[in-house]
Amino acid sequence: xxxxxxxxxxxxxxxxxxxxxxxxxxxxxxxxxxxxxxxxxxxxxxxxxxxxxxxxxxxxxxxxxxxxxxxxxxxxxxxxxxxxxxxxxxxxxxxxxxxxxxxxxxxxxxxxxxxxxxxxxxxxxxxxxxxxxxxxxxxxxxxxxxxxxxxxxxxxxxxxxxxxxxxxxxxxxxxxxxxxxxxxxxxxxxxxxxxxxxxxxxxxxxxxxxxxxxxxxxxxxxxxxxxxxxxxxxxxxxxxxxxxxxxxxxxxxxxxxxxxxxxxxxxxxxxxxxxxxxxxxxxxxxxxxxxxxxxxxxxxxxxxxxxxxxxxxxxxxxxxxxxxxxxxxxxxxxxxxxxxxxxxxxxxxxxxxxxxxxxxxxxxxxxxxxxxxxxxxxxxxxxxxxx
Numbered sequence: 001x002x003x004x005x006x007x008x009x010x011x012x013x014x015x016x017x018x019x020x021x022x023x024x025x026x027x028x029x030x031x032x033x034x035x036x037x038x039x040x041x042x043x044x045x046x047x048x049x050x051x052x053x054x055x056x057x058x059x060x061x062x063x064x065x066x067x068x069x070x071x072x073x074x075x076x077x078x079x080x081x082x083x084x085x086x087x088x089x090x091x092x093x094x095x096x097x098x099x100x101x102x103x104x105x106x107x108x109x110x111x112x113x114x115x116x117x118x119x120x121x122x123x124x125x126x127x128x129x130x131x132x133x134x135x136x137x138x139x140x141x142x143x144x145x146x147x148x149x150x151x152x153x154x155x156x157x158x159x160x161x162x163x164x165x166x167x168x169x170x171x172x173x174x175x176x177x178x179x180x181x182x183x184x185x186x187x188x189x190x191x192x193x194x195x196x197x198x199x200x201x202x203x204x205x206x207x208x209x210x211x212x213x214x215x216x217x218x219x220x221x222x223x224x225x226x227x228x229x230x231x232x233x234x235x236x237x238x239x240x241x242x243x244x245x246x247x248x249x250x251x252x253x254x255x256x257x258x259x260x261x262x263x264x265x266x267x268x269x270x271x272x273x274x275x276x277x278x279x280x281x282x283x284x285x286x287x288x289x290x291x292x293x294x295x296x297x298x299x300x301x302x303x304x305x306x307x308x309x310x311x312x313x314x315x316x317x318x319x320x321x322x323x324x325x326x327x328x329x330x331x332x333x334x335x336x337x338x339x340x341x342x343x344x345x346x347x348x349x350x351x352x353x354x355x356x357x358x359x360x361x362x363x364x365x366x367x368x369x370x371x372x373x374x375x376x377x378x379x380x381x382x383x384x385x386x387x
Contacts, residue, residue, distance in 0.1 A: 007123045009099040009142050012045030013076070013092040014038075016105040017057035017083045022186050027106045028062070029375045030191055031251040031316060033198055034221075036378050037185065039067050041103055044110045046070045049101065055088035065379025084160035089143055090151040097145050104139035108183040108194040118142055118174050126169035130176050137182045138162040144169075191251065223255070223315040224384030225308045226377060227327030229345065233338045235367070236321050239354060243319065246374035252316040257307055259322030267295055305387050317377065317384065328387035331377070334359070335367065352376055 016028055016038065023030075028038040035043075042064075045052045053074040056062055058081065067073055079091040085104065092100045101119065103110060114130065122128035122142040129141040139162075150168035154160075176182075185191045228236050228243075240256060247254050267274045267286075273295070276284040283296035294311075304326055308318045320327060324344060332350040334343040336357050343353065352363035354373060365373045377384065 009101050009119055009122060010049055011051045011053065011092070011096055011098060011100045012049035013088070013100045013102050014041055014045060014052070014054045014105050015085045015088040015102055015139060016054050016062065017060060017078060017088055018085075018105070023188055023191070025188070025249050026375060027185060027191075029250050029378045030185065031378060031381070032108065032191075032194060034316060035381060036065075036250075037105055037107070038062075038379070039065070039070075039382075041105055041107055041110060042067050042073060043070055044107075044112075045101075045103060046073075048112070048115060051096075053092060053095075055092060057083035063376060063379050065376070066382040067379070069382070080155050082155070082160055085139055086151060086155065086160050086162045089162070090148060090155060093143060093145055093148045093151070099142060099144045101142045102139060104184055106185040107140065108185050108190075109181070109197075110140070111181045114140065114176070114181045117176075121172040121174045124170070125172040127166065128172040128174055130179075130182060131173040132176050132179045135179070136163055136173075137176075137179065139184070140182050195251065221385045222309050223312045224317045224377075224381045225305065225320065225327070225387050226317070226329045226331055226351075226384050227304070227320040227323040228333065229322065229324040229327070229330045229350070230333040230335075231338065231340045231344050234333045234335050234340070234344075235338070236333055239333045239367075239370070240319055240321055242370035243374055243377075246371045247317060247319075247377065250374060250378050252378065253314065255308075255312040255315045255318045257304065257318060257320040257323075259304075259320065266293065308387075317381065329384050331373070333367075351380075 029036045032040060042052060042054070052071065053076050054062060055076050056078070058078050060077070062075065064073060076091050076095055078087045079094055080087045089100070089102050092102070099122065101115065118128045118130060118140065119142055126144040126146045127141060130137040147165065147169055150165040154164045183194065185194055228240055230236050244254050244256065267277065273284060273286045277295060283294060286293045304320055304323045312318050324330060330345060330350045331352050331354065332343055332345045334340070334353060334355040334357060343350070343359070352365060352373065353359060353361040354365045354367060356367050363376060365376070
């Protein structure tokens with residue numbers, strides 16, 4: 001456990017125990033610039049502090065996914081009821097007995113320069129908090145261990161508003177002209193606004209660009225890719241039909257690929273496009289205001305990885321059906337009523353198993369747990385980009 005030092009903050013705590021009721025989805029897994037908010041903000045904290053923790057509500061579980069690659073991240077569960085940001089900060093102070101920097105998991109563009117100003121103002125105080133006029137940003141602030149006693153007092157009185165204990169401690173009000181650096185995502189409208197800022201290119205300005213994490217590099221790496229596999233009649237297509245809407249809710253732009261072991265024809269004899277092909281064209285495109293289709297003759301089957309990188313530029317995730325033999329990352333569905341006695345994949349071959357059978361797997365989901373399965377995939381976009 002870090003030793004107490006009232007002058008230096010060496011611990012970053014991500015407040016991730018909220019219920020996301022206003023957003024209607026689990027905000028921690030909303031994707032911005034190719035990574036979940038959870039991963040973006042943990043990457044931000046790991047870039048600043050040697051010790052990083054995630055604060056969760058009592059009984060909550062959290063799949064960190066690719067976050068494990070950032071370094072050790074400690075999980076803290078609320079020591080008080082209520083699952084509020086104040087409870088999360090108090091729990092961290094009670095655990096570490098040292099100053100902490102608290103950051104909300106729904107921060108859209110955390111700024112290194114803003115954090116530097118806050119941290120530089122902390123020595124000699126118990127709290128250093130951004131202030132825009134009379135308004136504070138307590139979820140991007142530093143808190144010392146002497147805050148714990150007054151925090152406990154207000155919590156025991158049933159009060160969860162962070163600024164309520166400020167009169168009892170030494171507060172450094174760090175002035176900022178605007179709250180643009182502290183943009184948070186509480187609703188889906190705010191999420192869409194954040195995505196629009198990214199699209200217009202000013203998201204990096206708000207978050208100090210690369211200082212906010214490695215998301216732009218993640219986007220440049222190409223789409224993530226996972227194959228849904230299973231024996232015949234296991235329900236691969238049905239699972240994809242359930243998965244895609246849940247992935248889209250998380251802000252992912254999703255494409256799909258269906259593998260067919262046999263030849264197929266999507267163009268109709270006699271049509272102009274068909275006549276283009278009959279004339280000897282090796283590839284031809286049918287384009288309309290609503291759809292575009294490319295038909296190309298191949299000398300051999302195109303690898304799935306090539307399909308993903310060539311035809312899904314700008315997509316976050318490609319979900320393929322089939323490709324058990326060649327896909328780098330497989331999600332298997334095994335349904336007992338399909339008449340098979342064992343899954344298709346052997347031990348360690350599938351990253352997760354969706355099933356109604358009492359089987360053992362490190363990552364096991366029920367047939368109706370599409371939302372949890374989608375979150376599992378969103379938490380591993382970096383892994384799924386390696387193929």
